[in-house]
Every structure is written in structure tokens, then in C-alpha cells.
Amino acid sequence: MNLYFLVEGVTERKLYPRWLEYLLPSLTRIFSPDEAGENSYYLISGGGFPSLLDSHLTNSVRDITDSGNYDYFIIALDADDIAVHDKIEEVTARIAHESMSLGRCELKVVVQNRCIETWLLGNRIVFSRNPTTEALIQCIRFYNVFDNDPELMFKPVAFEESVASFHYEYLRLMLTERNIRYSKKYPKDTLEPYYIEQLKNRLRQTSEHLNSLQDFFDFCTSVRQRIEENA
Incomplete structure (x- = not known):
């Protein structure tokens, strides 16, 4: 089983490898796409959106077809303020428009709804x-992510930046309150197994919340089962 990951940004480039160590421990990371052998994965960052689609998608598809050894092509990107199904359609439409062929490799679009920090707010x-802190008090007054689904949170009218930027700031403030530093370049504790387990606990407690995160965990479970069946 070989997986090829094209992820959106700098945080995902750090987070996904650490999460995969825990979620799919039998996979070995490779650092060149032509090294795919048995139970490995390759991961590259698209440098943000729309660069991921405009500059990196074609090269990734070429890597996959040249190799012929990949089972899944996983594209992980933020939804921002677009519906999940529309984001998936945007990706699949681009692949169809460019007449790209993945051969036997299956496409899996992982939409982080609204962004990677939205998932992390679920802990x-x-x-x-x-x-x-007054800033965190105001965030919670606007939207309580303990009681409500983080994926349904937008942003205050007065907040001039994007929805994703607000979710990032909310998470940063929430973690700072616990003396945990967080930045996109240094996501720290959010990489750890305990953090993943707390997100899984949240999904068990509120099964209707964080559907896009549940979809990613379900995908990892299915891959793990396939690996075990073929062992």
C-alpha cells in the first residue's frame, strides 16, 4: 500500500507525517516519489492555495503515473468559506479539465473544513x-467550540481577515491559555498522540461534529485494515 500526499501548507507538512506515525504506523515515509515500494508514503506541500492546483497538481499526477506504484493520491486542503462538496468538485473538475489520468491510483480529497486549525479546536x-484573557473571552462569547461544532464557526463581522485566520487565532489563544505555544511553523503539542486521541474522544462524544475530521480518520482506518489484510 503506497500513498502520495499533496497537502496545502506549512502546518500540514509538519502535522500529517506525525499523525501518520500514529494512525498508520506500518507506513514508511519516503522522500522521493520514485522510491515507492511496499507500505510507504510520499508527502509534498503545495505551498498554499491556489498554488496547490495551479503549480503542483500536474507534477504530482506525473509522479504517480511515472511510478505506477501508488494506491491512493490524497489531496489535503482547506475549505475556507466554501462548502466541502464544492471544494471536492473544484479539485475533481480541475483534474478532468486537464485530462489527467491516475491509472489504478484512487483519488481521495481530504477537505479540512474550515482549515486545519478548525480540526485542532476540537480538543x-x-x-x-x-x-x-479578554481576546479569548470574546472568541468564546462569539462561538463556543466546546459545545458547538467548530466546522460551523465563521468569524465576527468586525474581524477583517479570513475565516481560516480567525480559527487560527482562536486556537492560538486557546492553547496559550494552557501554556502551549502554537504557530503554523511550530504546531508543537498538536502533533502528539495525546492530541489525536482527544480529537477522537470529541468525535465519540459528539458524533455530529467535525465531520471532515471524522472522514479523514475513517480513511486512515480503512487503509490500515487493507494493510493488515494483505500482510
């Missing part, structure tokens, strides 16, 4: 019910 253990 209830690091949520403070008695925040000490």
Missing part, C-alpha cells in the same frame, strides 16, 4: 471554561 481538554 476539549485544552479548552478553558474560565479564560483569563
